Amino acid sequence: xxxxxxxxxxxxxxxxxxxxxxxxxxxxxxxxxxxxxxxxxxxxxxxxxxxxxxxxxxxxxxxxxxxxxxxxxxxxxxxxxxxxxxxxxxxxxxxxxxxxxxxxxxxxxxxxxxxxxxxxxxxxxxxxxxxxxxxxxxxxxxxxxxxxxxxxxxxxxxxxxxxxxxxxxxxxxxxxxxxxxxxxxxxxxxxxxxxxxxxxxxxxxxxxxxxxxxxxxxxxxxxxxxxxxxxxxxxxxxxxxxxxxxxxxxxxxxxxxxxxxxxxxxxxxxxxxxxxxxxxxxxxxxxxxxxxxxxxxxxxxxxxxxxxxxxxxxxxxxxxxxxxxxxxxxxxxxxxxxxxxxxxxxxxxxxxxxxxxxxxxxxxxxxxxxxxxxxxxxxxxxxxxxxxxxxxxxxxxxxxxxxxxxxxxxxxxxxxxxxxxxxxxxxxxxxxxxxxxxxxxxxxxxxxxxxxxxxxxxxxxxxxxxxxxxxx
Amino acid sequence: xxxxxxxxxxxxxxxxxxxxxxxxxxxxxxxxxxxxxxxxxxxxxxxxxxxxxxxxxxxxxxxxxxxxxxxxxxxxxxxxxxxxxxxxxxxxxxxxxxxxxxxxxxxxxxxxxxxxxxxxxxxxxxxxxxxxxxxxxxxxxxxxxxxxxxxxxxxxxxxxxxxxxxxxxxxxxxxxxxxxxxxxxxxxxxxxxxxxxxxxxxxxxxxxxxxxxxxxxxxxxxxxxxxxxxxxxxxxxxxxxxxxxxxxxxxxxxxxxxxxxxxxxxxxxxxxxxxxxxxxxxxxxxxxxxxxxxxxxxxxxxxxxxxxxxxxxxxxxxxxxxxxxxxxxxxxxxxxxxxxxxxxxxxxxxxxxxxxxxxxxxxxxxxxxxxxxxxxxxxxxxxxxxxxxxxxxxxxxxxxxxxxxxxxxxxxxxxxxxxxxxxxxxxxxxxxxxxxxxxxxxxxxxxxxxxx
Numbered sequence: 001x002x003x004x005x006x007x008x009x010x011x012x013x014x015x016x017x018x019x020x021x022x023x024x025x026x027x028x029x030x031x032x033x034x035x036x037x038x039x040x041x042x043x044x045x046x047x048x049x050x051x052x053x054x055x056x057x058x059x060x061x062x063x064x065x066x067x068x069x070x071x072x073x074x075x076x077x078x079x080x081x082x083x084x085x086x087x088x089x090x091x092x093x094x095x096x097x098x099x100x101x102x103x104x105x106x107x108x109x110x111x112x113x114x115x116x117x118x119x120x121x122x123x124x125x126x127x128x129x130x131x132x133x134x135x136x137x138x139x140x141x142x143x144x145x146x147x148x149x150x151x152x153x154x155x156x157x158x159x160x161x162x163x164x165x166x167x168x169x170x171x172x173x174x175x176x177x178x179x180x181x182x183x184x185x186x187x188x189x190x191x192x193x194x195x196x197x198x199x200x201x202x203x204x205x206x207x208x209x210x211x212x213x214x215x216x217x218x219x220x221x222x223x224x225x226x227x228x229x230x231x232x233x234x235x236x237x238x239x240x241x242x243x244x245x246x247x248x249x250x251x252x253x254x255x256x257x258x259x260x261x262x263x264x265x266x267x268x269x270x271x272x273x274x275x276x277x278x279x280x281x282x283x284x285x286x287x288x289x290x291x292x293x294x295x296x297x298x299x300x301x302x303x304x305x306x307x308x309x310x311x312x313x314x315x316x317x318x319x320x321x322x323x324x325x326x327x328x329x330x331x332x333x334x335x336x337x338x339x340x341x342x343x344x345x346x347x348x349x350x351x352x353x354x355x356x357x358x359x360x361x362x363x364x365x366x367x368x369x370x371x372x373x374x375x376x377x378x379x380x381x382x383x384x385x386x387x388x389x390x391x392x393x394x395x396x397x398x399x400x401x402x403x404x405x406x407x408x409x410x411x412x413x414x415x416x417x418x419x420x421x422x423x424x425x426x427x428x429x430x431x432x433x434x435x436x437x438x439x440x441x442x443x444x445x446x447x448x449x450x451x452x453x454x455x456x457x458x459x460x461x462x463x464x465x466x467x468x469x470x471x472x
Numbered sequence: 473x474x475x476x477x478x479x480x481x482x483x484x485x486x487x488x489x490x491x492x493x494x495x496x497x498x499x500x501x502x503x504x505x506x507x508x509x510x511x512x513x514x515x516x517x518x519x520x521x522x523x524x525x526x527x528x529x530x531x532x533x534x535x536x537x538x539x540x541x542x543x544x545x546x547x548x549x550x551x552x553x554x555x556x557x558x559x560x561x562x563x564x565x566x567x568x569x570x571x572x573x574x575x576x577x578x579x580x581x582x583x584x585x586x587x588x589x590x591x592x593x594x595x596x597x598x599x600x601x602x603x604x605x606x607x608x609x610x611x612x613x614x615x616x617x618x619x620x621x622x623x624x625x626x627x628x629x630x631x632x633x634x635x636x637x638x639x640x641x642x643x644x645x646x647x648x649x650x651x652x653x654x655x656x657x658x659x660x661x662x663x664x665x666x667x668x669x670x671x672x673x674x675x676x677x678x679x680x681x682x683x684x685x686x687x688x689x690x691x692x693x694x695x696x697x698x699x700x701x702x703x704x705x706x707x708x709x710x711x712x713x714x715x716x717x718x719x720x721x722x723x724x725x726x727x728x729x730x731x732x733x734x735x736x737x738x739x740x741x742x743x744x745x746x747x748x749x750x751x752x753x754x755x756x757x758x759x760x761x762x763x764x765x766x767x768x769x770x771x772x773x774x775x776x777x778x779x780x781x782x783x784x785x786x787x788x789x790x791x792x793x794x795x796x797x798x799x800x801x802x803x804x805x806x807x808x809x810x811x812x813x814x815x816x817x818x819x820x821x822x823x824x825x826x827x828x829x830x831x832x833x834x835x836x837x838x839x840x841x842x843x844x845x846x847x848x849x850x851x852x853x854x855x856x857x858x859x860x861x862x863x864x865x866x867x868x869x870x871x872x873x874x875x876x877x878x879x880x881x882x883x884x885x886x887x888x889x890x891x892x893x894x895x896x897x898x899x900x901x902x903x904x905x906x907x908x909x910x911x912x913x914x915x916x917x918x919x920x921x922x923x924x
Contacts (some may be wrong), residue, residue, distance in 0.1 A: 007809070063540060063543055063544060064543070064545070065544045076546035076547065076550070077773075078543075079543065092511060095734075096534075097516060097518070097863070098511070098524035098525075099524065099857070099858065100863070102523075133772065133774055134772035134773050135772070136755055136756070136771060136773075137771070138757055140754055140755045141516070151599045151630070168760045169757075170760075170772065173757065173758055173762070174757075177752065216646075261758050279721060280887040285775055287775045288772070288774045288775060306625060308592070308624070308755065309581075309585050309588045309754065310618060310621050310624075311584055311618040311621065312617040312618050312621055313621075314618075314621035325581070325584060325585070326582035326618060327525075327582050327584075327728060327736045328583030328735060329715075329734070329736060329775070329778070330733045332775070381671060411547070411548065428907075442763035447663070
């Protein structure tokens with residue numbers, strides 16, 4: 001369990017920071033020495049009757065397109081309007097007097113965000129936490145380091161990087177661009193889908209590591225998803241990291257794009273060398289902000305990581321390098337402490353949200369499975385706030401391009417936003433389920449969203465719809 | 473120099489469309505302009521547009537619309553709106569800079585990112601043995617610090633060597649710069665080495681000088697420099713940009729400095745070559761291998777709104793007499809006028825002649841201030857910000873052995889310069905406040921050593 005600051009502490013420290021900020025004043029000679037008072041989130045510490053209400057939640061997400069059944073929080077996340085408003089404040093603060101903001105405010109404020117994240121993820125030192133744009137950037141940072149090691153001869157050509165076959169497309173390309181290009185060998189571990197148990201994954205991974213080590217090679221990096229994207233499954237990450245240590249893998253990098261706000265994120269428990277998670281997916285940050293955690297070893301050294309966009313901060317450590325990558329809008333990074341106050345308006349804070357999201361998505365998953373006569377892609381305990389639900393076989397999902405067109409069709413005809421996964425049939429399977437939807441549940445979702453999906457699919461089935469009928 | 477050649481040979485005739493001439497009724501008035509920049513902190517003499525630029529309220533509004541469109545239904549925007557919007561921006565830029573084809577134009581966050589892209593490519597060529605160790609990268613000593621660090625990170629690390637050309641400053645003519653550069657190239661080629669890359673600023677940052685970039689690129693071609701990268705962070709909106717005339721292989725300019733975009737966006741031009749150019753965005757996404765413009769159009773979930781408002785910026789600048797050209801010319805003329813006013817008031821000099829300035833001018837500070845180090849310059853800048861509400865960067869100029877330096881009216885050597893910027897929102901009072909602040913310090917015999 002991540003050790004969160006208790007809500008009281010987080011709120012108190014937030015208010016303490018607020019009182020230290022400039023208060024509004026303007027002197028008579030027209031020289032405004034201070035910034036205007038920033039609107040705070042107006043709720044005090046929640047008592048049980050003061051938790052955020054349903055209508056307040058609706059209001060926070062009223063900027064969403066309300067016509068849509070928006071059941072794909074996993075792809076792009078969401079951001080409540082009170083956070084957007086605070087983000088705007090930060091943007092205006094920079095625009096008002098950018099030089100002063102750069103010299104006086106930016107660095108300390110980013111440090112504050114890093115400290116908040118450090119506590120949330122149970123890291124040891126602030127130094128271990130860098131803030132970057134997204135997990136894609138974090139992957140480039142870690143893989144660039146691996147590439148240097150190959151190029152500079154610390155790794156032998158042919159040493160292996162092991163990753164899951166279901167690794168995110170961008171990460172695979174990053175591995176190609178940095179690792180393959182510099183002489184590393186890439187091993188993809190095939191995982192079963194649908195998944196029956198965590199043991200299946202653990203066994204396959206162990207075998208994958210063994211192939212990595214074949215012919216006396218070293219496995220220099222294991223790249224493991226905490227929650228795979230498509231198809232989506234929660235990976236038994238603690239066990240896999242343990243196996244990596246047992247098998248002498250040099251470094252473990254956990255890609256937890258769907259991490260914070262989705263699953264339990266505890267750096268000390270997980271024990272990886274590198275861990276990245278987006279905050280804009282499940283932690284209500286505006287687009288876009290992520291953290292990259294880099295474990296300091298016992299003797300206090302850190303791996304030689306660098307941000308690929310090199311600025312005058314080069315050489316001052318990744319966290320400082322990442323805090324200035326040239327003139328940018330850093331507001332999404334600055335708003336992180338405020339997000340804590342937002343989630344603490346919910347019962348149980350972020351843990352409560354996670355728990356309720358999970359229970360709801362399992363309930364909705366079962367509801368769809370019962371209605372369609374299909375199955376879930378994994379057992380309920382291997383999902384977090386997303387779950388894969390099989391589509392009726394009679395729809396005839398038969399290719400990647402099918403599922404894209406079906407997705408577009410559902411969007412345009414039914415105003416339903418849902419990603420669909422094509423699961424190729426394996427040899428010997430009779431009438432397998434070849435299409436799975438990935439449904440997400442976040443605080444703004446309602447059962448009606450999933451009823452609409454249920455009914456849309458059932459309508460298509462009744463009408464004898466086939467994916468092949470969708471035009472090119 | 474003839475007036476139409478004062479921009480280092482940029483001629484008045486270009487292939488691209490002349491800006492739409494706004495009807496009188498559409499032109500922005502003075503109070504419209506103040507309103508567009510009403511979010512700037514009042515009471516501050518903001519004479520440093522060069523560092524962080526500015527963005528008018530109507531463009532911020534357009535940006536907000538794009539942001540909301542995404543937040544409303546991000547999937548739909550990703551699949552249907554984003555690429556199209558980015559292409560529209562790229563088309564505007566292609567036209568503006570006279571590039572041959574929109575495929576040559578990518579949008580990135582800032583010039584710092586473009587430098588990383590170019591230098592990563594150079595680094596790969598060294599690492600993969602295509603270049604010999606000790607082959608060189610040539611640049612000016614006043615190249616932006618981030619660029620220098622990028623060279624360290626990607627080129628020096630793999631054995632490439634660098635040659636720094638000292639920019640003469642204060643400078644009196646293009647010829648001084650051209651001579652220094654020729655010498656630098658010779659050094660770069662000494663002992664049979666090849667100059668693999670020359671990095672040339674179109675407008676240097678500190679000290680700020682408009683460089684004879686066309687001539688310098690020509691010399692590079694004559695002298696067998698393999699590739700030329702023009703770092704033009706300040707260029708677009710400051711000076712006419714014609715990438716074909718300039719003739720570089722790579723050219724980057726920030727749009728948030730002088731072209732009214734919100735932070736942050738830059739265009740990065742890569743001339744099409746017959747061979748594969750092998751430049752890639754360092755943040756690799758699933759678009760890897762589809763060409764830099766497409767790679768840059770998706771580097772993971774981000775707020776791409778600064779890149780999407782370029783057409784709205786065109787609408788904004790076209791509400792001024794002469795469009796962006798008119799704005800540039802008036803900024804230049806006013807900046808020079810204010811620069812001369814200050815130089816006269818302080819008895820000092822300009823760092824370069826007016827035809828080698830843009831909307832920024834370097835003016836010598838009185839020697840009596842005793843600026844003796846970078847730290848002194850920083851202290852003075854801080855003093856001006858905190859005590860006089862003037863925002864202006866200060867440059868310390870260390871004299872080298874054998875240099876005489878330039879003297880001011882008190883016969884002291886000028887060791888520091890301010891870099892003033894002039895943009896639409898500036899007023900004469902801004903520069904008068906700076907003038908008076910400095911004069912008072914001198915009158916009260918305050919030096920950098922005893923600033924409050």
